Amino acid sequence: MTQNEVPIIELKNINKHFGDLHVLKDISLKVNKGEVVVIIGPSGSGKSTLCRTINRLETIDSGQILLEGVPIPEEGRQLAELRSKIGMVFQAFNLFSHMTIIDNMTLAPVDVLKMPRREAREEAMKLLERVGVADQAKKVPAQLSGGQQQRAAIARALAMHPKVMLFDEPTSALDPEMIGEVLNVMTELASDGMTMLIVTHEMNFARHVADRVIFMDSGSIVEQADPEAFFSNPQTERAKIFLESITRN
């Protein structure tokens, strides 16, 4: 951690409205190299939107987004280039449904990084091996279980050698028995030192894997703390109410 001065991701005073609704209220946030940041909060708090603004899948009204100190522009070639350094995993997996898993893996490395096809394939197979779906490489996404699809989607993002991985509720669309396999892959990734920003409802995972927990409510960051402190002794009233409401179930 020599570059601790320049954060991987820095958000400065992000504001966003959906019509009259102020969904992101002056959000500022830094994610340092190797850090695992988990964002939690009630639904509609803007945590997913925040995650999607980082690589500009959501537009913002004002504010700045920086990747290693470089501002990410609103559109154009440079945006595409910077996006390629930010891996993203979606709730709905979003594997390209007309392609086999292996083609899903190699599309961007070949198209964006201009990697030779064979090299891309070899690396893709290693990644698929790592997430445990190498035997599914020749199938199309619809033939895989949800958990397998999400693990392949994580591998697809990793194939671009991202500086940071964003996870937008990666287990929310999964059956309970498949959540574990995806969280295991993510835990392993975190222990390998990947910088990660994760939006999730998995409180156990947050507690054990996160370096820092961010609690959002109605468009604002309400509380930031290390997980142990946050879960055992939340400072704000809203965080207390939220934690009570989820532990009651």
Next chain:
Amino acid sequence: MSKTPSIRDMLYEEPGPKTKKQIRVITLFAILLLAALLAVVIRQFYITGQFAPRYWYFFGRWTTWRFLGQGLLVTLEAAVTGSIIAFLLGFVLMRGKLQKNKIIRGASVCLIEFTRGVPTLLFIYFFFLVVPQTGWKLSAFWKITLPCAISACGVVAEALRSGVNAVPKGQSEAALSLGLTKTRTFYKVVFPQAIRFVIPSLIAELVIVLKDTTFAYIVTCADLMQNAKVLISNYDAMLSVYLVVALIYILINYLLNKLSDRLADRLKQNPAERSAA
């Protein structure tokens, strides 16, 4: 129930799943109706002497079939060429309509609505009567193929656009998040999926182009219809010739529809959902 059951009895009193029976009855009824209709037609033909050998003997000559075959070839050529042009124009218009630039989008919308709204026949007359006056010399083949293509391109554009809109947004978001540009995202991820959704409607449009080419006689292009008209005046046999030609058109369009089903099945994303054949 010892009496012969009437249709009414079968509908309301026979045991068994109701819907299943209804379908059976309606099918039977339809078959009977069709048979009756056919009988009337055949009887009428017979009375008016349409079965007389002089209306049919020339179908025994292979030159007749060669002549019709030549026409059919021109028809197919015009339909395929016209469809390819319609697809290319439609693709450009679809891209135009999905652009952010207001002028490009507006122009595309106007062209789509214009080509969709104007009947094919008017385009044909335009190419037949107006275009030659500008000094642009076109062969009869292009005088039928171009108007058919233009008249279809707006519909093709709309079909393609509906396909593009049917591709889930997450697909393009995933491609963009991997660093693909908007253009690459469209060609690599969105369009290949969109085309799968719209193949049936594109083939339906091909059938329409094929049928539109029957206007070829207006510009004296020797297609199947035009050659049929020649046969009719040579042998003074209208009904028999039209009947045979209609059967040929029906057969071709039937085959096209079969092809469409096959293709749609082939392109299903999950191989497990494809039918065994």
